[in-house]
Amino acid sequence: VLTEYARVIKKFIRDENLKEFDKTAIAHLLEIAAIFAGQKEKLTTRFSKIADLAREANFWANDDGFDIVTAAHVEKGYNNAINRHGMLESKISEMYDDGTYLLDTEGERVGQINGLAVYSADFYSFGRPTRITSTVSLGSGNIINxxxxxxxxxxxxxxxxxxxxxxxxxxxxxxxxxxFNANLVFEQSYGTVDGDSASCAEIFALLSTLSGLPIKQSLAVTGSLNQKGDVQPIGGVNEKIEGFFELCKTKGLNGNQGVVIPIQNVKELMLKEKIVNAVAEKKFHIYSISRLEDGIEILTGVKAGKKTVDGYEKDTVFDLVERKLKDMYAKSRAIKDEDEKPKKKKTKAK
Known part of the structure; x- marks a missing residue:
């Protein structure tokens, strides 16, 4: 497939009478094609975008006085194209930088977690974190979206x-x-929210609220979930990681920050070199999980807990949640019993 795709690129270069592209330039165009496709093992069929990049790389080679187009010219063209189409990303980044969008990258909070979302621009997609919170009260088991x-x-x-x-x-x-009744909110979200990639983040926030255990704000989470607690893959994993990394870098990398992603998405990682280097130097971390229990342990530092004949293991996350739920049930029953008591009739004095 790579060979055939490279031939298509070469044919376009000949038809457009562009300069010769060396092997590094062709390889970088293939890499960008994979980025546009969103998967490491696939290439985009939107050839017009690759053709535009080839033309721009040819322009920069001319501008620099080169007879052969190299990977550096392709990268320069790609970065300039992103800058031209990056107004939405730059505006959102400004709002994080000046504190308009509230988001923590250090410390701990109960019932609050950093989710990850992808924004689509006309030329490319980019990721940014978003704050998700949960609250609970006595109720009938409803989770309010x-x-x-x-x-x-x-x-x-x-x-x-x-x-x-x-x-x-x-x-x-x-x-x-x-x-109990629970409220789940994407804070400071004023557009339509869709997709199930926030399922893991939302349930972690809810478990934190019920257990009283704080969640590390230095971490961001993405992942879908099924009813059995299995973590499922999501889209846009590279954009999401890069988005949170850029925010952490702006605020200052402290060695504790990182992301939690589904294990199935590891094979799709195509991260920028600066992120790869930060991970290698342990300045940034990428955790992959296959079960809900894995994620809550990373986020709280407390064991999730296994079910025994006497309930969950003592002082684990699930044990604390179960104790809270029993306490809320007891309070709910007490209120119901009080309401059902026959009220004494008042007699008027003659």
Missing amino acids: VEREAGMSGRHYNKGVLIISGYFKETFGQDIPLA
């Missing part, structure tokens, strides 16, 4: 929230009814 209630969510996102509800009912609702 605020985006849905506000008419700002798509079908796939709504499905993801329902899956979270199913997981909670199977994991914690076998012995007692779930007597």
Whole structure:
């Protein structure tokens, strides 16, 4: 496939009467084709974008006085194209930098987590983190999707929230009814939210709220989830990692920051060299998970906990959650019993 794709590029170069492209230039065009496709093992069929890059690389080779186009010219053309189409990304970055968008990259918070989202521009896609929070109260086991209630969510996102509800009912609702209501919110989100890649982040935030255990704000999370607690792959993994890395770099890398991604997405990683170097130097971290339990342990530093005949292992995340749910159920029953007591009739004095 690579050979055939390279032949297509070579034919275009001849037809356009461009300068000769050396092997490094062709290889870099193939790499960018994989970036546009979003997968390491696939290449984009949007040949017009590759053709535009080849033309621009040819221009920069001319401008620099070279007779042969090299990878450096392709990279220069690619970066300039991103800069021309990068107004949306630069505006969003400015709002993070000046504090308009609230997001932490250090410390710990209960019920708050950094999710990862992808924004699509006309030429390319880019990722940025977003704050997700959860709150709980006494109730009847409903998980309220605020985006849905506000008419700002798509079908796939709504499905993801329902899956979270199913997981909670199977994991914690076998012995007692779930007597809580939960609110999940994408903070400072004013557009439509869709996709289920925030399912893991949302359930981690909810587990944190119920257990009282804080989540490390130095980490960001992406991943889909099924009702059995298995983590599922998502799209745009490279853009999401790069987006959080850029924010952490701006605020200052402290060696604790990183991302949590599905293990199935590891094979798709095509990260920029500066991120690869930061990971190698342990200034930034990439954690891959296959189960929900793996993620909550990384985020809280506390063991998730296994089910025993007497409940979950003591002082684990799931044990703390179960204890909170039992306490909320007891309070709910007490209120219900109080309301059901027959009220004494008041007698008027004659």
